[in-house]
Amino acid sequence: MRLFKLFLFGIFLVVFWSCSDLGDPLQVPEIEVSTSLNFDSVSLEDSTEATLQISNDGTLALILDSLRITGTDSADFQFTSQLADSKEIAPKGNLNITIRFKPSALGAKTAALNIFSNDPDNPSLTVSFTVGNVLVSYATQIQPIFTTNCTSCHGVPNGLYLTSYDNLMIGNSNNGPVITAGDADNSVLVQKILGTAGFGGRMPADNPSYFDSHQDELQLIKDWIDEGAQDN
Numbered sequence: 001m002r003l004f005k006l007f008l009f010g011i012f013l014v015v016f017w018s019c020s021d022l023g024d025p026l027q028v029p030e031i032e033v034s035t036s037l038n039f040d041s042v043s044l045e046d047s048t049e050a051t052l053q054i055s056n057d058g059t060l061a062l063i064l065d066s067l068r069i070t071g072t073d074s075a076d077f078q079f080t081s082q083l084a085d086s087k088e089i090a091p092k093g094n095l096n097i098t099i100r101f102k103p104s105a106l107g108a109k110t111a112a113l114n115i116f117s118n119d120p121d122n123p124s125l126t127v128s129f130t131v132g133n134v135l136v137s138y139a140t141q142i143q144p145i146f147t148t149n150c151t152s153c154h155g156v157p158n159g160l161y162l163t164s165y166d167n168l169m170i171g172n173s174n175n176g177p178v179i180t181a182g183d184a185d186n187s188v189l190v191q192k193i194l195g196t197a198g199f200g201g202r203m204p205a206d207n208p209s210y211f212d213s214h215q216d217e218l219q220l221i222k223d224w225i226d227e228g229a230q231d232n
C-alpha cells in the first residue's frame, strides 16, 4: 500500500511538472539585432542606404518604444520612411529599417541608432554605424577648381583641356594621360601643380603659387585621384 501511495505521488509530481511547463509563466519578448550597420563608401553630395533587421526571438510581442539616430554626425543619417512612434514585432517576426546616409562633409562619421523596447533584458540597445570613405566628388569639388583656375588656357580641344571629366581623362596632352587613377603622386597633373614634372612651368601658369595658399584644393585633387579618379 505504501508503495502504491509513493507511486501516486510520483504520478502527481510528473503531471504537476509538465503542466507548469505548459503554462510557461515566463513569456517574454526578445530583441535580436546586430550591433553595427555598415554603409558603403559614397561620394560627397551622393547617398547610400543600408538596411537593419530587428527580430523578435521571444514568445511575446516586442514593442519598440522609440528609435533614435544619435551621435556627432546624426544629421547625415535619415530613416527612409517615417516610423510610427511605437512599432510592434510579433513573436518570431522581424522588421526591416532602412537608413540613408548622405554625407554633408568629408571625413570620418560618428553616429548610432538607439533602440528602446520592452525586452526586459535589453530595454535599450545601440547599433553603431560604420561608414566607408566619403569620396571626393569630381563634379562638385574637382571640376570647379579646374573651371576657376585652368580652363582660361586649357579650355579648347587643342592639347589638354579641362572642361569635363571625359576631356580630362582623354589625356590629350603633349605628354600623354595626365591622370594615373589611384596614384596622385605619379599623375602628371599633380606634378605640374607641384612643379616636379620635369618639363615646362608650374600650373596654373598665370599664378604658379596658387596652390601654395590653397593646399586644401590640392589635397582634394590628390584624394580624388587616389580614390580611383572616378566620374562621380
Ligand code: HEC
Pocket (backbone or CB within 6 Å): 145, 146, 149, 150, 151, 152, 153, 154, 159, 160, 172, 173, 174, 175, 176, 178, 188, 189, 192, 193, 199, 200, 201, 202, 203, 204, 205, 206
Ligand atoms: C595661363 C595659361 C594656363 C593656365 C591658367 C593653366 N595652364 Fe596648364 N599649361 C599651360 C601651358 C602653356 C602649358 C604647356 C607648357 C608647360 O608644360 O608648362 C601647360 C601645360 C599643362 C600640363 C601638361 C600638359 C601637357 O600637354 O604636357 C598640365 C597637366 C597642366 N598644364 C595642368 C594645368 C592645370 C591643372 C591648371 C589649373 C590648375 C592649368 N594647367 C592652368 C598654360 C596654362
